[in-house]
Amino acid sequence: MTMNIDNNESSLGIVISGSLSEGIRVRLTNPTTVELVKVGTFVSINGENLKFFGVITDISLGASDHNIEYGSIESSNTFVKEVMSGTTTFGEIIVHPMLTLYNTEDIDTAFEKPLPAKTIPNHFAKVSSATEQDIERVFGSESDNVFWVGHPLDMESKLCLNIKELVTRTNGVFGKSGTGKTFLTRLLLIGILQSDSASNLIFDMANEYGWRGYSENINEVKGLKQLFPSKVAVFSLDETNSKKRGLTPDYVVKFGLEEIEYGDIAILKDLLNLTDLALDAVYVLEHHYGRKNWLKMFLSLQGRDSISNIAEKLNFHEGTLISLHNRLSRIHRFNFIDKTQSHQSVEKILEYLQRGIHVVLEFGRYEHNALAYILVTNLITRRIHQKYVELTETSFTKNKKPKPIVITIEEAHRFLTPSIAPKTIFGTIAREMRKYNVTLLIVDQRPSSIDGEIMSQIGTKFACLLDNEKDVDAVLTGVHGSRKLRSVLASLDSKQQALIFGHSLPMPVVIKTREYGTPESYRSFGISNKQDQIEIDREELFGEN
Amino acid sequence: MINKNQEEKYPKSPIGEVIETSAFNLTIQCHKLYESPAIGSLIKCGTETIVYSVISNIKTQSLDTTRTTIALAQNAFSVEDVYQENPQLQNLLSTSLNTIVVGYKQNTHINHEIPSIPPKIHDLTYCCTLEETLEFSQTFGFLRILRSSNNAHIDDVIVSFLRSTLGNSKNPSQLLLRAGQELARLLKDDTQRLTQILERVSL
Incomplete structure (x- = not known):
């Protein structure tokens, strides 16, 4: 009402x-x-x-x-x-x-x-x-850098976000499962895309952003590639799966074994159930075989004897190395890991991003495989980080900064728990990469599991409904007047509503998220094609089905 | 009660005259024994300044306070028989009214305040018609004066006034609501009393 x-x-x-x-x-x-x-x-x-x-x-x-x-x-x-x-x-x-x-x-x-x-x-x-004028005066009106993200509660006026301001910080979208995080994220990505203030790199774990996604009542909604075909490239880890969903990926991502380093294994410690000792062994193995060859060499060891030999040589317990060998061979079994040759996937991604093309990386059949998700995400991001630090440092002399990148990660708490956040590249980006023009868009349902230091660095927070006390606390820490926002946050609708506060807004506000998924909504992004028109006409003629 | 019958009963002739006067209360002696408007009715007196007051009590007693009334109906069939057989009673007894002054009218303007000068003794008193009562009750500031009078039964007077006068208007619910809201503001810290009044008014 x-x-x-x-x-x-x-x-x-x-x-x-x-x-x-x-x-x-x-x-x-x-x-x-x-x-x-x-x-x-x-x-x-x-x-x-x-x-x-x-x-x-x-x-x-x-x-x-x-x-x-x-x-x-x-x-x-x-x-x-x-x-x-x-x-x-x-x-x-x-x-x-x-x-x-x-x-x-x-x-x-x-x-x-x-x-x-x-x-x-x-x-x-x-x-x-x-009034509408009040809203416009406070939040601004729609323009090139200002993106309409939704409506204030119970109002028709458009609430706009300054995207240019937004992308200068790491941002977070939080909310319980099914509260509309993905829809809100999609809108933000479109906002960034349309304002052209940064390039998006989206680690699309559940294959929802690239070609098409689904709303809760199983209505199909268009992904970014369908809406902006010339501006978005879909990369895939699993070509067959992408094709099954009716999409030919622009690039099939593969990695060589030599690209995996100690840091990539360290982040998988919990998932692979590795002991501290096993991690030490990884470090020593890397030193022993060399950074490029260690995993290839180690996994090529066949039989107990050869592992025992190397264990003896490196002064490790045989059992540690055997279990490490078993566990690391899980990585070996992924189809996107090429045992024989090296690949230029990261370079390709960077090339696209630098050209201003937004990259969606689909995980295909690995959508529920946390191991694959974290491994790949970390692998790519680490390399982008390296590259961007170099680019930015050289840019000081050339006076030309690299194009800003926004990296979208889902299930962010897996990378940013207090125990591993300091070690991973995401922790570093969240803390300091603003300087190097790389920021994160963190999408997560358990903000309480994210390292407090990183939460406090988040510029703008988009909070959908959260029930858990700890999660609410985590989202509201460091916010002026957070005690009062708590009741607001707890009383959000479970769908299509979010509390937005932080750097890019002058004041916290509750919004009803802009419509996404109907032909009208696509048209509101300035997109119109024949198919849309047919759908609109059909709806007008026969009503909604 | 001010209703059609009453208006016919007290058309334009006075019901009595003022026999005791003060700024806050009046005593009016009725010209005819037992012929008084009901408790809660609005009456007026005065010529230049018309003073309005609400009847808070009706008394009938012996005119000579030194001589008390005695029982006469021992062998009578009805009370009317007693008065018929003892015509002197009409002159020995008298009906008087106690009223609370609630406002005055000067130059067609009605004020819900105590008049600066009280009415004179022997000022003729008239019962207000329904129109006059409604004109007086366009706002309800007079309820403040009623409520602050030191009459122990003032709540009953208020109930009678609201029920009989406003209840007979064309649009009683709107008027009663406004009157009720005024009372609620006056009795904001005594909701028990307020509820009792309101419940009785709405009956």
């Missing part, structure tokens, strides 16, 4: 008390609106000199007499209830002021950007739900 207060006037109530730290208490003028007001709604407060923008963080019921609270007044009489509502009993909302503007009609100051709220409005200041 939308608020009927929008119809005649948007006035909600008046300020009766409050503080900057605890929020402003507003008494609702119309008692019946209490059921229509929602936590997370964007409101404006007209003070005497300043106009405040804020978010409703709590809703409560008040009474002028304690007898009502104690339940000693019991009346089934509708007249009594009618009289009391709004007089002795009333609705209250808590508004957390976020931004201020000078309350003036003056054209010069009317275009000033709002500043963070450092004070609060007077008593009896009028509170109204925000």
Whole structure:
């Protein structure tokens, strides 16, 4: 239900008390609106000199007499209830002021950007739900670098994000499974793509971004390649699987064994169930055989005797090396690992990215194989990191910076748990790669498992519904006024809603995510083709099926 | 009660006159024994400044306070027989009203305040018609004066006023709601009392 207060006037109530730290208490003028007001709604407060923008963080019921609270007044009489509502009993909302503007009609100051709220409005200041102009003034309007990402709660106006600002930091999309993380991520990727402010590299674990994805009610939605065929390249680890899904990949990714280094194995420690000693052995083996050949040589050892020999030589326990050998041969068995020759997959990816083509890497049949996902993701990202550090350093002399890259990783907590985050390349990128024009877009359902240091480096957070206390804590740490946002976060709808806050927005806001998956939605991205038109016509003729 | 019958009963002739006056309360003696409007009715007196008051009590007693009334109906069949057989009672007894001053009208403007000068003794008193009562009740500021009077049974007076006058208007629910809201503001810290009044008004 939308608020009927929008119809005649948007006035909600008046300020009766409050503080900057605890929020402003507003008494609702119309008692019946209490059921229509929602936590997370964007409101404006007209003070005497300043106009405040804020978010409703709590809703409560008040009474002028304690007898009502104690339940000693019991009346089934509708007249009594009618009289009391709004007089002795009333609705209250808590508004957390976020931004201020000078309350003036003056054209010069009317275009000033709002500043963070450092004070609060007077008593009896009028509170109204925000208008379209308010939203535009605070968040900007759609343009080249500003992307429409959704609507504020219960409003029709477009809420826009400054994509150029967004890609300068590592960002995160969090939410329980099935809350619309993938849809929101897709939108952000399109935003980045359309603004051309960075190149996307998407590690598409579940094959949802490239060619097509599915919504929860098994409706097919178009992937990036279908919408922007000339700007997106789909790379695949598994050509047969991609073809089965009706897509011929632009490139089939393969790796040679010599590309795997100690760091790539270290990140797999938990998945391969390796001991610290086994990891030490990897390190020593790499040293012994040389960085390029160690895995090839080690895995080519056949039979117990040859392993025993090398164990003796390197002063390791035979059992350690045998179990290490067994476990590492799991990597050996992946089809995308070429035992015989080396490949230029990473170079190819980089080449595409530098040309401004966005790369989606599909995992095909490995979609549920965490081992393959983490191995490949780490392998590629590590090399991109190396390359970008080089490129950026040389760019200082040439005065030409490499094109920024946004790397999208799903199931991010597998790379960024506190135990391995410091060791992996993702930890490094999250912490410092902003300097080198590489940032991450972390998509995850268990933010509590991500290293706290990395969470605190995340620029803009997109939080869909989260239930788990720890996850909510993790997402809100380091955010000003996080206690109040907690109730907002916990009361999000389980679909198509997200709380956005952080670097690229002037204030936190709850949005209803922009529609994705209907022919109209594709057209809103400026894409129109015959097939879309046919679908629209069919819908108009026969209704939705 | 002010209704059609009552308007016919007290058309434009006075119901009595003021015999005791103060800024807050009036006592009115009725011209005819037992012929008074009901408790809660709005009455008016005065010429230049019209003072409005609400009847809070009706008393009928012996005119001579030194002589008490004695029982006469021992052998009578009905109370009417007693009055027929003792015509002197009409002159020995009298009906009087206690009223609470709730406002005044000066130059067609109604104020819900105590008049600066109370009415005179012997000022003729009239019962307000329904139209006049509704004109007086366009706002409900007078409820504040009623509520703050030191009458122990003021809640009953308020209930009678609201039920009988506003209840007979064309659009009673809207008026009663507004009156109720005014009362709710006055009794915001005593919802028990408020509920009791409201429940009785809505009956």
